[in-house]
Amino acid sequence: MFMQQMINGFSLGSMYALIAIGYTMVYGVLRLINFAHGDIMMVGGFLGFFGVAVLELPFLAAVLLAIVGSALLGMASDRIAYRPLRSAPKISLLITAIGVSFFLENAFNVFFGGVPRAFPVPSVLEDILEFGGLTIPVSALIVPILTAMLLAIILWVLFKTKYGMAIRALAFDVDTVNLMGIDANRIITIVFGMGSALAAVGGIFWVVNYPSVDPMMGVLVGLKAFAAAVVGGIGSVGGAVLGGLIIGFTEVVVIAFFPELGGYKDAFAFIFLILILLFKPTGILGIDFEKSRF
Amino acid sequence: MTVKKDQWINLSFVFGVIGFIGIANSFFDEYTIRILNNIAIFTILAVSYNLINGVTGQFSLEPNGFVAIGAYVTALLLVSPEAKQYQYAIVDPYPFVLSLHANFVVALVLSGFFATCLALVLSFPVFRVRGDYLAIVTLGFGFIIKIFAINYPEVTNGSLGLNDIPEFSNLYWTGGIAIIAVITVLNIVNSKFGRAMKAVRDDEDAAIAMGVNTFKAKTFAFCTSAFFEGVGGGLLAALLTSISPDLFDFFFTFQLLIIIVLGGLGSTTGAIVGTILVMGGSEWMRFLDEPMKFFGYTTPAMPGLRMVVFSLILIFIMLFAREGIMGKKELKDLFKGRKRSAK
Numbered sequence: 017m018f019m020q021q022m023i024n025g026f027s028l029g030s031m032y033a034l035i036a037i038g039y040t041m042v043y044g045v046l047r048l049i050n051f052a053h054g055d056i057m058m059v060g061g062f063l064g065f066f067g068v069a070v071l072e073l074p075f076l077a078a079v080l081l082a083i084v085g086s087a088l089l090g091m092a093s094d095r096i097a098y099r100p101l102r103s104a105p106k107i108s109l110l111i112t113a114i115g116v117s118f119f120l121e122n123a124f125n126v127f128f129g130g131v132p133r134a135f136p137v138p139s140v141l142e143d144i145l146e147f148g149g150l151t152i153p154v155s156a157l158i159v160p161i162l163t164a165m166l167l168a169i170i171l172w173v174l175f176k177t178k179y180g181m182a183i184r185a186l187a188f189d190v191d192t193v194n195l196m197g198i199d200a201n202r203i204i205t206i207v208f209g210m211g212s213a214l215a216a217v218g219g220i221f222w223v224v225n226y227p228s229v230d231p232m233m234g235v236l237v238g239l240k241a242f243a244a245a246v247v248g249g250i251g252s253v254g255g256a257v258l259g260g261l262i263i264g265f266t267e268v269v270v271i272a273f274f275p276e277l278g279g280y281k282d283a284f285a286f287i288f289l290i291l292i293l294l295f296k297p298t299g300i301l302g303i304d305f306e307k308s309r310f
Numbered sequence: 311m312t313v314k315k316d317q318w319i320n321l322s323f324v325f326g327v328i329g330f331i332g333i334a335n336s337f338f339d340e341y342t343i344r345i346l347n348n349i350a351i352f353t354i355l356a357v358s359y360n361l362i363n364g365v366t367g368q369f370s371l372e373p374n375g376f377v378a379i380g381a382y383v384t385a386l387l388l389v390s391p392e393a394k395q396y397q398y399a400i401v402d403p404y405p406f407v408l409s410l411h412a413n414f415v416v417a418l419v420l421s422g423f424f425a426t427c428l429a430l431v432l433s434f435p436v437f438r439v440r441g442d443y444l445a446i447v448t449l450g451f452g453f454i455i456k457i458f459a460i461n462y463p464e465v466t467n468g469s470l471g472l473n474d475i476p477e478f479s480n481l482y483w484t485g486g487i488a489i490i491a492v493i494t495v496l497n498i499v500n501s502k503f504g505r506a507m508k509a510v511r512d513d514e515d516a517a518i519a520m521g522v523n524t525f526k527a528k529t530f531a532f533c534t535s536a537f538f539e540g541v542g543g544g545l546l547a548a549l550l551t552s553i554s555p556d557l558f559d560f561f562f563t564f565q566l567l568i569i570i571v572l573g574g575l576g577s578t579t580g581a582i583v584g585t586i587l588v589m590g591g592s593e594w595m596r597f598l599d600e601p602m603k604f605f606g607y608t609t610p611a612m613p614g615l616r617m618v619v620f621s622l623i624l625i626f627i628m629l630f631a632r633e634g635i636m637g638k639k640e641l642k643d644l645f646k647g648r649k650r651s652a653k
Contacts, residue, residue: 049442100629110369110445111571112628118564119621126614235560236453242446279461286450290435293447297439 029264054238249302
């Protein structure tokens with residue numbers, strides 16, 4: 017029973033972690049809470065749904081469609097909505113992000129309907145494995161493994177490639193990066209693309225585990241993932257993963273042992289958020305953005 | 311000399327509004343009066359929301375949470391014990407819930423009071439850190455309030471909400487409190503506290519260097535706006551006569567955000583102008599949600615299209631007309647001529 021819940025918590029936490037990485041990277045380079053990030057995850061889930069249910073693509077092709085589509089959408093949102101506001105007061109940027117978020121939710125609501133639709137999960141992922149009394153769905157095993165692989169790729173890009181160096185430099189000082197002859201806008205767009213692609217993977221995992229898609233599904237998940245990013249330490253990719261796992265575990269474990277608290281499960285992430293702001297505002301692995309940037 | 315002129319402008323505006331309320335109440339039809347009531351309540355909300363978002367420059371997404379608190383407090387105090395007896399269908403309410411009863415004024419004041427207390431509790435974790443955590447914490451707060459409203463049926467009657475709230479709100483109440491809210495907020499903005507708030511908005515570091523207690527300024531702005539949002543929530547409950555958790559979702563806050571952005575962040579006059587335009591426009595744009603005819607071709611009904619248009623409007627204002635209609639100007643600045651542009 018305990019192991020079972022650990023695995024479920026790990027799986028849920030990995031999904032939060034994937035989405036939290038996008039928040040933390042965008043915050044790192046732009047100091048922007050990208051409210052639309054949760055909705056990009058929703059678009060990822062929807063694209064996967066269309067790939068499988070409408071276009072009748074093989075599952076992996078649908079996943080690819082979701083990743084590419086979401087990455088393009090994330091980059092487009094930066095190009096159209098955020099880039100013109102680089103020198104504007106930050107509040108304008110936040111308001112625009114809220115506008116983009118609300119636009120995506122309602123556009124999908126109008127054109128595809130607000131009713132949750134069942135996601136056709138491929139049968140391979142629905143198999144259940146048994147290990148000495150433990151029953152584990154294949155999807156709950158695959159999610160953490162793939163998350164770890166993606167995390168390794170992201171860390172490799174950030175710390176071993178020139179693009180990664182540019183991204184880290186951008187988090188440090190935008191003006192100097194421009195002086196060094198690096199096109200900061202291009203790097204920021206790439207960050208949006210990477211974050212959105214990860215959000216799309218998170219969205220696909222989400223619709224496979226809770227097999228339905230609806231236009232509002234990104235709101236709460238996005239908020240919790242942001243809370244995860246803050247708990248882990250905003251600006252730090254490892255922190256985002258740590259925060260995601262903490263919040264995922266808490267939700268699963270508390271409900272397993274105190275079922276009467278089930279109705280309040282969505283509140284846990286915010287309680288964590290408030291506590292971390294009270295006692296260690298920089299987060300567990302965080303960098304103090306106010307004193308020194310990185 | 312100018313001060314006196316400003317006062318005359320504001321005073322004549324107030325009397326104009328009072329006269330208009332008197333005329334509206336006796337001559338206009340029910341539908342128009344309902345819209346006017348809505349405009350008055352949203353004026354209260356927008357003007358106070360503008361205090362934290364526009365004047366102090368702290369991006370917050372709290373109105374739906376505080377309005378919900380106010381609405382529930384007022385509803386619990388106004389619904390008669392007999393009416394409560396048969397409403398609680400999910401579980402039996404706590405005995406004290408049944409015995410709660412107060413008159414309208416006490417209910418409104420308590421609504422504001424509870425909202426203010428919660429704002430005070432929230433401001434300690436949030437304003438200790440600089441940056442945009444306020445936005446995410448207040449957004450989460452709205453969700454938590456809704457979660458509690460649903461999961462605490464002993465008090466709130468869960469997702470069924472509370473019904474049979476006596477309809478106390480009329481144009482005199484809503485309009486009167488709107489005038490009080492506007493005057494209070496204007497006085498705050500023009501006071502020492504108001505200057506501290508603007509200093510925080512324009513340059514927080516400089517404000518700290520000048521000895522402004524930024525924590526105090528932000529908390530004061532946040533609590534004041536929470537108070538009026540609580541009162542506005544109470545008025546709304548007594549206008550709608552029934553409330554449920556779904557009423558106070560994020561769309562509520564979004565509407566207010568559009569109002570203050572359209573009117574011009576930081577301008578109280580702008581908040582009022584924005585309220586009238588958005589509330590009126592939202593009635594006018596109802597046609598968008600219904601089936602439309604283009605050259606003989608009928609499009610299907612698309613409920614929610616209005617909201618798509620709203621969000622596009624918000625993005626466009628931010629990209630191309632960031633100052634909104636009024637910028638940071640107030641009513642009196644419009645009569646000043648070109649000599650001095652207000653900042």
